[in-house]
Amino acid sequence: MKAAKIGLLLLLLGFGGVVETAFAVRNKIGIGPAGCRVIRGRFYGPSFTFDAADEREAVPAGTAIEVENAFGGVRVVPGTPGEVRVSLRKVVFRPTEDAARTFADRVHVEKTLTGSVLHISTNRRALEGGSEDVGFETHLEIAAPPDTPVRVQADHGQVEVRDAARADITNSFEPVEVERVKGPVTVDSRHGDVTVAEVAGTLSLTARYGDVKVRDVAGAVTVNVEHGEITADRVGGLVVTTRHGGLKAGDVRGDLEVHGEHTGVEVLGVTGRALVETTFGDVVAKNVTGELRVKSEHGSVEATDVGGAVFAQASFDDVTLTRVAGPVDVAVEHGGLKGHDLEKGVKARVQGDGIVLEEFRGPIEVDAQRAGIELEPAGELVDAVSASATHGAIRLSVPGGSRIDLEAAAQHGEVQVDVPGLVLSRSETERVSGKLGGGGAMVRLTAANGDVRVETPQAVAAQNPQ
């Protein structure tokens, strides 16, 4: 019994020691204001909210507003002409309501009209510079005359700006939303999602650690994002620099330029040229009216319905092209090329996987290392074809009506020719020469360690029933 009492006494004294130590540490350790703890840019702990009376400031037409705020949101909405109304909501992190109210009574809005700029902030600096160390948030809602130029410098609070003439926003740790701006918009955000919509001017956006959504921007859009997904729809030109994220762009009404690292790119609709460079991500581009240039390291390239030329480089994955109106130039390492309905010829160098071209027109100059080549033109051959393969076979389909000069060679392989009307001038196991239709376009097929087969489309179709 005595031992139990001694134990209980020690427990009680230990509890008292913990309480005393906690009290002493709370007032001396510098990890955040008293009554709260700053974690990931936010206050946590008991808090009390107080709304201050609205403040109104008469302003001349065309007055811009500059808002500075930390630890609290900023919301700029359209108000009445000639007047700026400021609403302040105060959140004070103190253990008791009385203590919070006492402190909140000392927090107020500061407004200064300098020339044509109304500066709006709070007396946070003065309060933070005092001996007290209290955490508090100041949430500002500002009703400004419609189409007011707006500049916001904020930290640790959500920023919303609507119906402004122009907007310049800097923020961190919380989302940014901008809508209906008649002029240019600039956003610099860290650790928060960004949404920008319905902008008549240009957009320049920098974001870290947050997703970005942009839509309906009439001017050119420049986006620099790290560690976030980008979505852009209906923008007047788009320049993207990004890392560790992804891009989905639709209806780009101008040129597109993407520089990505560890980024997948999906583009649906570009009225202009498109340039895409990325690593460790796939590229999908559809409905590009102009020229398309793509470079993807460790990723595939898929392009469909391209009105101009296509220049594609890829590694460790395939390039797939469908319905390309312009000439095609492709280089692939450790991957292959599949093309369908290519109108103005193909120039390709491929290592590792095969080249398959169907329904193509125009001149062909292809080279495949450690892979084969299959060529099925859309109509009679009238342009030059040059195909070489090492450690792979070559197969060419020759439609009726073609006029060609054929030279086919298969080193350590066999040349097989089955085309009615082809007049052979040389026929050996490894080499065949001849003319079809009296001669015309030069067709040179060279395989090393593989066969060469030249045959009719019907024979090809019979071998590949669908």
Next chain:
Amino acid sequence: MAGSVRIEGIVLGLALLGLGVVCLLANMGRVDLLTTLRTWWPITLVVWGGLELYQALAARRGRDLPAARRLD
């Protein structure tokens, strides 16, 4: 013995009641929990000491009472 146990029970109940009320007020924002605990925790030592003293005096009175009766 039974009487002393009852007193301990009453004291323990009052202590829990007081601690619960303090925590409740702290959650309601009426008091600062840490400040309140830091101010009032020694009262537990005072109450416990008083209780021990009372029990010791009661036991001594119990021993002295039969001796007095013998003298009569």
